[in-house]
Amino acid sequence: MTLKRLLLALDYLHTEANVIHTDLKTDNVMLSLEETTMLADFADKEIRHPILRKSIDGTRTIYQSRQFRRPLRGEARIGKTHNSGPFTWDLFEGRHLFGNIFDDEGNYDPFKHLASMVALIGPPLPDFIQRSETMGQCFDRNGIWTAHEDAVMPWDSLESLEMRLSDCEKESFLRFLRSMLKWLPEERMTARQLLDDPWLL
Numbered sequence: 785m786t787l788k789r790l791l792l793a794l795d796y797l798h799t800e801a802n803v804i805h806t807d808l809k810t811d812n813v814m815l816s817l818e819e820t821t822m823l824a825d826f827a828d829k830e831i832r833h834p835i836l837r838k839s840i841d842g843t844r845t846i847y848q849s850r851q852f853r854r855p856l857r858g859e860a861r862i863g864k865t866h867n868s869g870p871f872t873w874d875l876f877e878g879r880h881l882f883g884n885i886f887d888d889e890g891n892y893d894p895f896k897h898l899a900s901m902v903a904l905i906g907p908p909l910p911d912f913i914q915r916s917e918t919m920g921q922c923f924d925r926n927g928i929w930t931a932h933e934d935a936v937m938p939w940d941s942l943e944s945l946e947m948r949l950s951d952c953e954k955e956s957f958l959r960f961l962r963s964m965l966k967w968l969p970e971e972r973m974t975a976r977q978l979l980d981d982p983w984l985l
Contacts, residue, residue: 794975869881869972870882876948877945898922899931899938900940904940904965907929908927911968960981960984
């Protein structure tokens with residue numbers, strides 16, 4: 785039910801408000817709220833001190849995020865991790881899809897993150913590599929991983945990581961997930977299309 789509500793909210797943001805959330809992860813979604821004064825405080829701060837924003841070509845606006853204050857009583861439950869695929873995994877499985885993305889000192893390692901993505905969704909298409917300013921550091925022009933010294937390619941697969949479901953349920957969930965785990969954004973299912981997926985029905 786939570787996922788359906790989130791997809792409905794995303795569909796509204798995309799189709800009605802023309803807003804694209806560029807950092808969709810469970811850390812950025814409030815799942816419950818006991819103290820409703822937090823919302824009033826948030827709105828009041830926005831009125832008195834609007835967040836920074838940048839207009840792009842007069843057609844789009846990028847807004848900086850504003851932090852919520854901690855609740856005075858009760859709790860605000862915000863989930864714990866780019867697109868809706870990893871978010872869905874994290875929500876359903878209760879753990880991060882791309883969990884092994886830190887070096888031995890606990891610092892984020894973009895090479896390990898990218899290697900994990902390739903292991904789970906396959907190499908990027910040459911078109912994606914050509915669009916990126918940085919992907920040439922990790923791939924040749926055909927999408928072959930070349931950053932062996934920076935990160936070892938893990939042997940994980942979605943099938944091996946998903947352990948809660950079996951048979952048809954597992955197959956259906958992984959098909960649903962793969963419809964979002966695409967390198968090219970235009971190939972990903974929209975929130976509206978996801979709402980019609982048989983796995984959610």
